Amino acid sequence: MQIAILGATGYTGLEVVRLLQKHPEAEVTYVSSDSQAGADLSDVYPHLRGVLAHTLQPADPAEIAKVADFALVALPSGISTGLVPGLLEAGVRVIDLAGDHRLPSEDYATWYKKTPPSSAVLDSAVYGLPELYASRIADAKLIANPGCYPTATLLSLLPLVKNGLIDPQSLIIDAKSGVSGAGKALSAGTHFVEVNENFKAYKVGEHQHIPEIERVLTDVNPNGERVTISFTTHLVPMIRGILTTSYASLTGSYSTEDLLAVYREFYRDAPFVRLHAAGSWPQTRDVSASNYCDIGLRVDPRTKRVTVIGCIDNLVKGAAGQAIQNLNLLAGLPETTGLATAPVYL
Ligand SMILES: NC(=O)C1=CN([C@@H]2O[C@H](COP(=O)(O)OP(=O)(O)OC[C@H]3O[C@@H](n4cnc5c(N)ncnc54)[C@H](OP(=O)(O)O)[C@@H]3O)[C@@H](O)[C@H]2O)C=CC1
Numbered sequence: 001m002q003i004a005i006l007g008a009t010g011y012t013g014l015e016v017v018r019l020l021q022k023h024p025e026a027e028v029t030y031v032s033s034d035s036q037a038g039a040d041l042s043d044v045y046p047h048l049r050g051v052l053a054h055t056l057q058p059a060d061p062a063e064i065a066k067v068a069d070f071a072l073v074a075l076p077s078g079i080s081t082g083l084v085p086g087l088l089e090a091g092v093r094v095i096d097l098a099g100d101h102r103l104p105s106e107d108y109a110t111w112y113k114k115t116p117p118s119s120a121v122l123d124s125a126v127y128g129l130p131e132l133y134a135s136r137i138a139d140a141k142l143i144a145n146p147g148c149y150p151t152a153t154l155l156s157l158l159p160l161v162k163n164g165l166i167d168p169q170s171l172i173i174d175a176k177s178g179v180s181g182a183g184k185a186l187s188a189g190t191h192f193v194e195v196n197e198n199f200k201a202y203k204v205g206e207h208q209h210i211p212e213i214e215r216v217l218t219d220v221n222p223n224g225e226r227v228t229i230s231f232t233t234h235l236v237p238m239i240r241g242i243l244t245t246s247y248a249s250l251t252g253s254y255s256t257e258d259l260l261a262v263y264r265e266f267y268r269d270a271p272f273v274r275l276h277a278a279g280s281w282p283q284t285r286d287v288s289a290s291n292y293c294d295i296g297l298r299v300d301p302r303t304k305r306v307t308v309i310g311c312i313d314n315l316v317k318g319a320a321g322q323a324i325q326n327l328n329l330l331a332g333l334p335e336t337t338g339l340a341t342a343p344v345y346l
Pocket residue numbers: 006007008009010011012013032033034035036059073074075076077079097098099146147148180181182183184185314315318319
């Protein structure tokens with residue numbers, strides 16, 4: 001299959017380039033950049049010399065459709081809205097890594113403060129969390145690849161919410177990310193001096209991933225009530241990785257082992273979800289540069305609450321790797337194709 005990578009010069013686009021090198025069925029035929037069009041990707045990024053020789057081009061749907069069956073769109077939020085309709089009309093199946101197609105239009109306008117895509121395009125989008133929606137993904141023309149924080153949070157919580165084991169309205173989620181989550185554009189809050197030797201919360205209670213998480217938790221909530229969460233994001237002075245810590249009140253007297261058994265069953269056919277045994281906890285370096293999501297949990301019998309820790313690489317399971325997992329499902333391939341690589345521990 002022939003693949004276009006739009007935004008190939010960005011952090012997630014570069015991860016798509018890196019991961020597709022190991023994909024036996026994928027050939028990258030188009031790489032786009034706005035500011036570097038005309039240059040060779042390996043001149044802009046010398047680490048790719050001898051790996052991928054391709055001239056960067058503007059993101060032009062008609063040109064892309066001549067050489068690609070699938071487009072992985074790794075562009076800033078708001079830009080993909082303008083490009084996706086042209087790609088779909090030209091017959092290219094799209095996986096959008098940005099937030100543009102994950103939310104109903106009113107929520108996108110409220111939380112992203114941007115003009116939403118048309119309702120026709122939004123209606124055709126399938127939320128691309130393979131561990132929950134694999135059967136819907138296979139036939140989609142447009143996949144809304146989940147956000148990085150939602151991926152770690154949802155995979156941590158789905159077995160509990162779907163099985164009615166916690167009161168979802170009691171959920172408090174503390175999430176921490178490495179700085180690559182903010183993309184490569186310079187900003188006052190993410191440059192070295194602001195981030196190094198520092199630890200801070202940001203977008204408290206107003207992060208754009210809140211409605212995305214709430215939407216999926218509501219979808220699986222057995223009593224059908226709309227779920228609302230307390231969600232706080234933090235910036236950690238490291239490059240890759242997300243670790244989420246979630247707390248919730250239990251609906252019954254469950255032990256840690258009871259809940260782990262539920263998770264084992266829920267993720268029985270999920271090759272990228274790895275569960276920790278009781279007393280052992282995920283850490284970012286265990287998943288670095290891989291598509292794994294590691295999960296550990298503990299019931300506190302004193303408080304009748306559960307603590308769940310989820311951990312991913314934001315650039316891989318939180319973006320590029322999950323996009324390739326979705327690509328595999330669209331193409332009818334095993335979802336692990338090209339993704340079965342060990343994490344980089346050091
Ligand atoms: N970073 C992460 O961990 C995650 C990011 N995402 C989402 O994925 C998308 C890409 O993220 P990320 O790779 O971090 O972003 P970057 O800022 O690192 O890269 C953005 C890319 O978009 C291109 N670009 C910028 N402006 C325009 C424009 N006006 N027209 C066309 N192309 C443009 C840039 O090309 P050039 O500069 O060469 O012109 C670059 O290739 C974003 O929507 C982000 O929110 C989702 C999950 C995780």
